[in-house]
Ligand code: ADP
């Protein structure tokens with residue numbers, strides 16, 4: 001099935017119903033993993049995103065043709081039945097592919113996918129990916145670099161390209177959806193291409209623990225140890241999962257030491273820095289910090305916009321800059337949602353054959369925009385900013401113009417503009433009934449100061465990070 005024949009038709013879509021169906025899809029997803037099992041869900045179904053609901057057909061977007069066909073023949077019937085439990089108005093399930101999905105052969109995309117005939121522990125040449133698969137889209141070429149991730153990106157590249165081990169371990173950390181897994185996969189793809197003789201294992205900490213516990217149960221720990229201690233590169237994603245799990249941590253510690261002692265590369269990602277991870281043994285914590293610890297900050301507006309631009313280029317569809325700016329402003333939670341939003345509006349416009357405008361985007365994304373609004377409130381921003389700068393919360397609303405309170409207030413207004421979808425007058429009202437021009441001035445002022453003052457940029461990053469997690 002292809003998308004183009006539909007584009008010329010004018011189909012009435014109902015945005016309200018679209019939101020209902022998007023929610024249905026989300027609910028059904030959790031049943032999919034029960035129905036098909038976690039592994040199948042992760043490798044096949046989780047990348048699907050909701051596209052549109054038109055005339056009884058729920059349209060879902062698959063990243064590649066290969067996947068679309070596979071899902072179509074193996075899972076779609078059952079998926080439809082599950083969806084229908086949520087809403088009887090769903091008469092059919094259509095899977096479509098967005099044009100960006102066929103990544104023009106620069107990454108080992110379809111060939112790798114074709115090799116992975118079933119999801120059970122696929123082997124990609126020298127890379128052993130346990131429990132999931134390497135995402136073909138997660139390459140260095142597809143990674144957009146900005147201030148917030150440049151260190152992590154440079155370190156990842158270095159480790160992937162270097163013919164000798166330089167930092168060991170490489171420890172990448174940052175909040176959800178900021179690109180840790182993307183960078184890990186990019187390293188793995190790169191090594192796979194440039195150093196086919198190197199043996200790489202990539203797995204999540206959760207999977208590591210699962211295998212270890214299984215090995216213990218089956219009294220097979222020798223094989224377990226050998227498997228992990230003989231690799232050239234060991235990559236463990238979402239390391240925070242190991243915190244507090246004593247015996248797994250102990251085993252990992254030995255594996256880690258064995259590898260580092262032999263000068264083999266270890267790469268770890270986590271949601272916190274080694275020093276902030278709880279439930280970690282002291283010796284583990286200190287060894288994790290021996291190599292390079294690189295953190296990824298929350299994305300700035302500019303980076304979000306950059307990512308959207310790169311994704312639209314991949315899709316090969318014109319999306320007006322205004323709409324991209326709108327998305328970058330409104331969807332601040334993480335890149336995964338940002339991408340999902342872009343896919344949805346593109347799919348919608350292709351299906352109904354209409355231009356993409358801010359209005360159509362607002363309609364199509366109503367549920368998502370609401371969820372992003374809910375996540376961060378102006379009250380929360382005011383509270384965090386007041387705490388951070390040690391001023392009274394009341395000063396956020398008060399008429400006092402003293403610099404020491406006016407500056408934090410301006411910063412709070414700036415964050416309110418960036419992190420919520422409220423209009424300038426609405427924000428003004430939240431700050432003691434100020435005029436929208438005052439808010440506009442505050443936003444400009446903070447932008448100006450940011451240019452000159454690195455410590456302000458740090459303050460803003462920190463505040464955003466606190467608000468977004
Ligand atoms: P994490 O592992 O940190 O939770 P992911 O690596 O899974 O986050 O990233 C979430 C999504 O955002 C992925 O689709 C990824 O491709 C995309 N993404 C994150 N950062 C970037 C970036 N700098 N450039 C392009 N895409 C990005």
Ligand code: MG
Nearest residue numbers: 180181182237
């Ligand atoms: Mg991840």
